[in-house]
Amino acid sequence: xxxxxxxxxxxxxxxxxxxxxxxxxxxxxxxxxxxxxxxxxxxxxxxxxxxxxxxxxxxxxxxxxxxxxxxxxxxxxxxxxxxxxxxxxxxxxxxxxxxxxxxxxxxxxxxxxxxxxxxxxxxxxxxxxxxxxxxxxxxxxxxxxxxxxxxxxxxxxxxxxxxxxxxxxxxxxxxxxxxxxxxxxxxxxxxxxxxxxxxxxxxxxxxxxxxxxxxxxxxxxxxxxxxxxxxxxxxxxxxxxxxxxxxxxxxxxxxxxxxxxxxxxxxxxxxxxxxxxxxxxxxxxxxxxxxxxxxxxxxxxxxxx
Numbered sequence: 001x002x003x004x005x006x007x008x009x010x011x012x013x014x015x016x017x018x019x020x021x022x023x024x025x026x027x028x029x030x031x032x033x034x035x036x037x038x039x040x041x042x043x044x045x046x047x048x049x050x051x052x053x054x055x056x057x058x059x060x061x062x063x064x065x066x067x068x069x070x071x072x073x074x075x076x077x078x079x080x081x082x083x084x085x086x087x088x089x090x091x092x093x094x095x096x097x098x099x100x101x102x103x104x105x106x107x108x109x110x111x112x113x114x115x116x117x118x119x120x121x122x123x124x125x126x127x128x129x130x131x132x133x134x135x136x137x138x139x140x141x142x143x144x145x146x147x148x149x150x151x152x153x154x155x156x157x158x159x160x161x162x163x164x165x166x167x168x169x170x171x172x173x174x175x176x177x178x179x180x181x182x183x184x185x186x187x188x189x190x191x192x193x194x195x196x197x198x199x200x201x202x203x204x205x206x207x208x209x210x211x212x213x214x215x216x217x218x219x220x221x222x223x224x225x226x227x228x229x230x231x232x233x234x235x236x237x238x239x240x241x242x243x244x245x246x247x248x249x250x251x252x253x254x255x256x257x258x259x260x261x262x263x264x265x266x267x268x269x270x271x272x273x274x275x276x277x278x279x280x281x282x283x284x285x286x287x288x289x290x291x292x293x294x295x296x297x298x299x300x301x302x303x304x305x
Contacts, residue, residue: 002065008055017044018051020061022196030196041066073102073131075117078109082118083285088153088278089146090115090132093287096142097263101130115147122147123154134158135231140251140264142290143170144272156277161231167273170226170236171215171289173266173296174245175255178222182213185239189232198252199234201242208232210239218300221248225270237265248296260296268293 004024012020021033021042034051036042041064044053055061081093094100094111101112115122115132122132125148132147134157148154160166190205192198209229216223222245226236234253240246241253248254249262260266273284289297 002067004063004065006061006063008057008059008061010057012055013057015055016051017042017049017053017055017061019196020055021063023191024063026191026196036063036065073107073112073116076108076113077117078114080111080114080118083144083287084283086278088149089157089276090119090149091144091146091272091285094137094142094145094269096140096290096292099139100136100145101133111145119149121149123149123151125151125154125158135161137269138234138237138264138267140249141170141267141269142293143267143269144285144287145269146272146274148277153277157274160274164230165274166231167271167284168228168231168269169271170228171268171270171293172224172226172236172240173248173293174222174224174240175248176220176222176245177217178212178214178224178245180214182211183243185210185212185243187239187242189235189238199232199238201238206230206232208235208239210236212240216297216301219303221300223297236267262292262296266293266296 006024018030018033022030030051033042037051040048043062045060082090083093084091092111099106099110102110112131112133124131132149134146134148134154137143137145146157148157186209187201188203188205189199189208190202192200207230211227211229213225214222215225228235237247237250237253246254247265247267249258249260250265254265268289271284271286273282275281276283
């Protein structure tokens with residue numbers, strides 16, 4: 001059982017208890033804390049409170065986090081597009097709509113389930129839920145991911161991600177016509193103060209840098225290449241929306257009224273490059289845009305004729 005005590009300062013006076021808890025544990029949901037409140041694992045000044053309780057200056061919030069219950073994740077015979085594989089790594093081209101790893105309420109149909117069926121050896125650093133997973137891309141983002149098949153490969157790849165030395169190139173279709181041929185968006189990202197499930201440009205956020213280059217301009221859209229200098233949650237989606245060019249199909253940061261009926265944002269992780277954990281040589285892999293992406297581009301090109 002993990003226990004943490006927090007003293008409420010001026011910043012959180014008047015904040016709901018459940019919102020306060022979400023700010024302290026960004027990887028957990030409000031429903032998770034609602035369950036802890038019902039189980040009396042969370043107390044304010046030693047008393048049981050509801051999630052809507054408004055915090056006061058000096059309140060002591062005590063949180064007891066139960067030990068996680070390890071689940072057995074079953075291998076599933078799901079097709080995955082393997083771009084490259086050796087004894088240390090697998091590079092896969094993830095389809096749009098596939099979740100990378102299991103999470104509460106979604107323990108099957110993920111990339112991890114497919115990987116466990118495909119091979120017996122995956123690094124165990126991230127536990128049963130995320131074997132081999134060094135990095136992630138959003139469910140509705142397609143493209144390349146590198147998977148570690150052993151702990152040594154995992155550590156070496158994770159170091160490169162931490163140092164931001166991995167080459168990651170994305171193609172994104174955005175709303176509007178971008179005037180500049182290229183640019184750099186250097187804006188810190190953090191949780192949106194009002195909607196905690198969203199990310200936003202915030203002054204006290206983590207450093208986030210996106211380099212973009214215009215590939216093709218259409219009547220009302222632009223195809224851009226984005227290179228990540230950092231890898232924050234929803235980075236490209238938030239940064240492009242911040243400069244007035246949200247991604248086509250983005251259900252969170254995009255236009256409410258969408259022209260194309262997509263299952264998510266038009267964003268594809270096209271290229272990934274890194275130092276191979278065993279050979280020490282730089283390797284780079286590229287993938288084609290998915291069919292739905294190509295079809296939209298063809299429609300937009302035809303409109304220019």
